[in-house]
Amino acid sequence: MSLVIVGSIGLDTISTHAGRVIDAIGGSAVYGSISASYFTDVNIIGVVGEDYPSSAIEILKRHGICLDGLEIAPGKTFRWSGEYHDLNKAETLVTELNVFADFVPKLPESCSSCHSLLLANIHPNLQMEVLKQSSAYTHLACDTMNFWIDSCPNELAEVIAKVHIVFMNEDEVRDFTGKDDIFQAARELLKQGPKLVIVKRGEYGSVAIREDEVFFAPAYPIINVKDPTGAGDTFAGAFMACLEGHGELNSAAIRDAIRYGTVMAALNVSEFSVAGILDLDRKLIDQYKEELCQMTR
DSSP: OEEEEEOOOEEEEEEETTEEEEEEEEOHHHHHHHHHTTTSEEEEEEEEETTSOHHHHHHHHHTTOEEEEEEEESSOOEEEEEEEEETTEEEEEEEEOGGGGGOOOOOOGGGTTOSEEEEOSSOHHHHHHHHHHOOOOSEEEEEOOHHHHHHOHHHHHHHHTTOSEEEEEHHHHHHHHOOSSHHHHHHHHHTTSOSEEEEEOGGGOEEEEETTEEEEEOOOOOSOOOOOTTHHHHHHHHHHHHGGGOSSOOHHHHHHHHHHHHHHHHHHHTSSTTGGGSSOOHHHHHHHHHHHHHHTO
């Protein structure tokens, strides 16, 4: 069994109170894939340019991530530049789509027997393109952002109607549904087709909402947050990877997955780019997860 993650792969320039990095490894598919690699086999689907550093490719290989779906296209890699005055919200300075502008995701044959699919934060039309190529995945999930909610809500609604799990933060779920209360908003989403909505709440953790169940998970306490970029992608990657051993979305599987996702997101924000989630000891991840369990009993 394995997980397929489709999303952006890029190079980020990020400024926070803790410092600045230039052309650091980034992109929703990269954060999600590295995070997921501690729990299951991962296939990454995305595109990079000829300038994508070989060191970044080596990091993905070192984490055992299958690169059959990684396309290297003529031109420059997708780039994003942003800064954080408030660690809960990034201010985008520059976005250069480059080769990502013409990207059409294609699922290689090696992904046909995979168990789960995560449509990370990319244009809903690209997410739908992947769904047209997929058939037998047990767990289908999508992530999104306010930009897509504002610019193409109808296309996003079509994707949401076809997946089992939706990841959104508090502002996104409110904006998409027009409901101020996140629980009413989540239930509005459930009416559109998904079985589960995960509302990401930043420093306050997250909440999993099903038709008959609500589960709160606090954030794992991190004293020094350096860079929140990719935290939601890291969370979603770990969450989906942890569902690999479960055939259905039962309460135990959801709670286990949300706690591991919370731990991985916390480790991610402790360093710039993906540095906080590289080459970790799985025993340490399990230890932090057990500590989180103690907080929610």
